[in-house]
Amino acid sequence: MTDSIDLTGATTPPSAPEAGSGDATRVVYGTPVVPGVAWAPAAWTRRPPLPPETAPELPEDQREQGVADFERAAAEVADGLNARAEAATGHVAEVLAVTASLATDRAWKREAAGRIRRGTPPVQATMAATEKFVELFQKAGGLMEERTTDLRDVRDRVIAHLTGEPEPGIPVTGHPVVLLADDLSPADTAGLDPVNYVAIATQVGGPTSHTSIIARQLGIPCIVAARELAEIPEGAPVLVNAHEGSLTLGVDEAAARALVADDADRVARIRAWRGPGRTADGVSMQLLANVQDGAGAVAAAGGQAEGIGLFRTELLFLNTQVEPSVDSQAGSYAPVFAAFPSQKVVVRTLDAGSDKPVPFATLSEEFNPALGVRGIRTTGQNPDLLVHQLDAVAQAAALQPGTDVWVMAPMISTIPEARWFAGLVRERGLRVGIMIEVPAAAILIDQFLAEVDFVSIGTNDLTQYTMAADRMSPHLAEYTDPWQPAVLSLIARTAEGGMEAGKPVGVCGEAAADPLLACVLTGMGITSLSMAASAIPAVGAQLARVTIEQCRAAAAAVVGAEDAGDARNRARSAFETAPEEAPRQD
Known part of the structure; x- marks a missing residue:
């Protein structure tokens, strides 16, 4: 091989060096969610202290x-x-x-x-x-x-x-820091500048928590579920290795800076990468973007995305108390289609419910909303909502006839549901698919594929339901990891079904943005990967360094893994021992 492939992009897996100046190293481990290496002083952020719970009674006239x-x-x-x-x-x-x-x-x-x-x-x-x-x-x-x-x-x-005080937020230091927190609110995470906040680590959270997803979109190395994070004191220099999920104290400065420089080479290769997605021996992998509106689509079109693999339509519905009109919806969809005038755009119909309540579409109170009325199931409460949305998609698609519009439904669980949805979509002349999020759909994948033109695996929810673990729970990160062997088995089963049926099988969950896992998914037979537009170069650059045979060897290696960590290690080992690379197709 031209390089020893470790799927972080570095020639050897970066690891904590020995301590300097006689200090002992101390390593805290968590779940890695956004790869990268950083070294900087630790800066803790905590919520401001609350005022007293009691205060003098407010006079009636006030x-x-x-x-x-x-x-x-x-x-x-x-x-x-x-x-x-x-x-x-x-x-x-x-x-x-x-x-x-x-x-x-x-x-x-x-x-x-x-x-x-x-x-x-x-x-x-x-x-x-x-x-x-x-x-x-x-x-x-x-x-x-x-x-x-x-x-x-x-x-x-x-x-x-x-x-009369300023709104609380993250510490402003004026120099690069590693941001540490018990947990971060989405509003705090969304405002981070990667120049000053070179890495994030939290005590709680999981791979699909809001903090993880936003950090991935911003490109900030991130570790979550670091249970012993409190042992890292304010201001202490800490080496963050978000490839392996470690934070190390007591590292020699020169050694730490050398590791950061090595990782900077990986980042430089990512920034230099240009699509389309393909392996070192020229096998294509369609790399698509997840977007939620026209602005996001325009931004994705300005990057390396080959189309849109997940157009989330919820944003339009979250900001209103009444159902938007067909014309209003079409007006919101049209800019997304226009951003990719001759390419693939996959629209997901309204995925309301659970953490995205919509007043006119979901129940106001459910004992367990994640297992309740969400996705396609909202049609039971509002049968016309889906019909109106499909009319709006068709109307917007007619304005941009060159765009290849595909439509898929979330939370499909039964064959009759898939058949009914497929009929509605085909009446409007569009390609029809379903999300594979419920294990029942993966188990019966052959029967579902007989009803639709394509499927797309939502790994966030598939992991949640397979492992019976809430993907947003701050206490269950080890269970909600898409590297869990049972989840990988269902993905492989779905990919195999697609190959046998000759129909596309994509992945649009957060797993697609993991460069190592993206190569494993390629080896399983997945045909497209959709992710935050900012994550595409890292995945594309990594695919360009391996052959399809190496990907297949890694996919085979994860079979029989005991847990998520074992699956990761098996995949890395497979790439290190796989056959020589074919000549690069540059």
Whole structure:
């Protein structure tokens, strides 16, 4: 081989060097989610201390003004988050919009206003109302529990407006730091500048948490679920190896800088890579972008994306209390199609429910929303919603006839569902597919493929449902890892079914953005990989360094792995011992 392939892009796997100056090294491990190596002082971020829970009763003649002050503060917080959402793209925009919706939640605002009218000062009423809903979210569990971080973040911002203080946020240091936190809210993560925040590590979170997904979009090395992170003191120089998931104290500065420089070579290769996606021996792999609006599509078109593999349509629905008209929807879809006038665009129909409640589409209260009315199941509550959306997609597609529009439905679980959806889409002259997120669909993949033109694997939810572990839970990162052998087995089964049927099988979950896993998926027979546009060069550059036979050897090697870590190690070992590379097709 021309290089020893370790699938990080470096010639040898970077590892912690020996300590310098007589100091002993201390290593803290977590789950790696965004690869990279960094060395800088640690900077902790923690939520600001709360005011006292009790305060003198608010005089009766000041209570209505107190309500007005609270409502003004909540509106200012929502406006600020919405403005940041509009200026952002990808998952950043989506999670900021969802967080903003918490600041305008009627039940939460009603609870706080009621307490103020009974004499509780606005600050204490905000705190009490928030804790009431935090308890409700925690009892609901699942994705609702994950939103407690977001709600408390909204609380702290509202309190800041009420007290005339700046909104809380991450520390501003003026020099590069490794950002450490118990957890980070989406609003905090979305504002990070990769120049000053060279790596992120959190004590909780998982591979598909908001922090992980946003860090991946921003290209910041990230480790989550580092349980012993608190042992790293403020200001201590720390070497972050987000390829293997380690944070090391007591590293010699020269050795640390050498490892960072080696990783910088990997980054340089990524920045120099140009599509299309293909292996070293010229086998094509379609690399597509995940987007949520026209601005995101335009940005993706300006990069290396060969099309759109996941057009999330939820953003239009999250910001309204009533169903958008067909014309309004078509107007939002048209710019996405126009950004790729002669390429593939895969539209996912509304994936409302669970962590993305939509007032007119989902139930207001569900005991376990992740297993409830979401995705295609919302048609039971609002049968016309899907029909209207498909009409809007067809209308927008007619305005850009060169675009290759594909449409897929989320949360398909039964053959009749797939057959019914396929009929609706084909009536409108579009290619039809389904998401493979529910294990039932992967198990019966041959029967599902007989009904549709393509499938796309949503690894985030497939992992969640296969492992019976909420993908947003801060305590279950080791279970919600797409490298789990059972998940890889279902992906391989789906890919094999696609090859036998001669139909495309894509992956559009976060697993597609992992360069090592992307090569394994290629070896399984996956035909396209869709991810945040910013992640495409890293995946493309890595694919360009391996042959299809190496990918197949790695795919075979993960069979029989005991857990996610074992699967990763087996894949890396397979690439190191695989046959020589074919000549590069440059």
